[in-house]
Amino acid sequence: MNDPIVLEGNAAVEEFDVRKYIRLQMMPHFLCPGCGHGIALRALLWAVHELGIDKDRLAVVSGIGCAGRLSAYIDANTFHVTHGRPLAFASGLALVRPDLHVVVITGDGDCLAIGGNHFIHTCRRNLKLTCLMLNNEVYGMTGGQVSPTTSETRITTTTQLGNAEPHFDACALAAAAGAGFVGREVTHHVPKLKDVMRAALEHPGFAFVEVMSDCTEIFGRKNDMGSSPEMILRQKSEIRPSAYRDTVETPFRPNTLPTGVLMCNERPEYGAAYRQYAQTVKSAGDGKQKRG
Template sequence: MVETGKTTQEFEIRDYLRTELMPHFMCPGCGHGIALRALLWAIHDLGIAKDNLAVVSGIGCSGRTAAYIDANTIHTTHGRPLSFATGLKLARPDLHVVVITGDGDSLAIGGNHLIHACRRNLDITCVLLNNEVYGMTGGQVSPTTSAGRYTTTTPAGNHEPVFDACELATAAGASFVGREITMHVTALRDLFVQGLKHSGFSFIEVISDCTEIYGRKNELGNSPEMVMSHKADIRPESYGNVVDEPFRPTDLNVGVLSQTDRPEYYTAYRQHFGKQVEGNDDPKKGGAVT
């Protein structure tokens, strides 16, 4: 983990945005903007310099958010931001690598990459912005679309069971798994702070919302109602973190859901190939540029 310096300066989001690209392309009331603020806030609170931050994103509304961050950003192919990030982190372990991905990006098309990134436990922070739909391509059904919800490809309502992304990541071996809703901005920021501090793969699911395409079709109300509605989905704390019915929209567990102390991939890699890597900066021969 890279050392971070504490900052006392007040957070001003414009310092972290490419203001020439603003206003961003996202629809009015899109939850991704709130999640982006929380992420940048956490980065500010940890005192991570913009030059030491690399944000990797895939395709989709979530993927587009990275473009507005004034840091090192890569906009990669659909479903593969984690693969790019893995390569980046191994080549430049001094960087804080954050992956911003969406439910379609990382659970459908990039599902394989997600579980293997979790399994490897490389020190990456993966932010999954879950809005239950493929928003950018016109509102197709995604692996997290709740039962009965209408999308352009499920005109009679979705009948498929959904993925619980956090359960999936925990099972695949992610050492830090958390979930929060966009309404809880400060809690979301604190979760990001914990995830960024964690050494190992940290997976954070943000329950975001798609007002224009998903909300309108399902009559979920306007932006304020949609943002507030997730509060009602949260599972009461007294129920504990036992997931017996892993289907949304009710019984949503929030906060840090699991945190384990597994060996971080890069550290383990250096130990395993220590002799070969020592004094060897040729990546083709198993060395790494440090």
């Protein structure tokens, strides 16, 4: 029974099996029980499967942190690089190898704190890249310190009385910095998350997707949010599908968050412009040599 199964409403594509896209020898993975990052990883691989991207043409770059470790489980070209710099590495890779689908998996700390500078400038350049930021509101791997996206009043190991700082709205930041595609989804809605990731992978410019993930062991436990099933059910009450305007007008979320594709525009992609420029310089240089 290797024939593709045709189900109602689905095209006759081969059914998605996550095991064909992961390094089986690495399993089970290192994530804590109930960690939302595993769900996000599945959604990414599902989107890759649906788009029919060859594993040899997929490059996954990730930084440091729980999210950073995910690249190691993907059976593709993967790079685990220095803290905060996956976007910088990926930019170089995407410029040199425009034939690759470059995907960056990064965490909230990796992307917005240590790598915040790289993040805004990658958005500004609008190079063809897909950046997935797995936001679990905490530095999970180092023991649960406050991160730039920790919501107000949340308790972490470094904010024992509750976080008093306002947090970043990563989608508003990416949009303001010039990203061509901005999306956000929660891990509870896997098919929707897959669709947002798929749209991001198809986008010709820089695509940023914020995945609202759960840290159950460190963040959920400290904040009395229950165990993993309770945390994942909570997501339903905290989201609101909406337009990008909302993000800009209320950058600091009180209770609910807009999700879905928040912005998508056709700004010129940097890679093409860069290669054209390089070509012009090169041909000008050749002309000079001939004359000399």
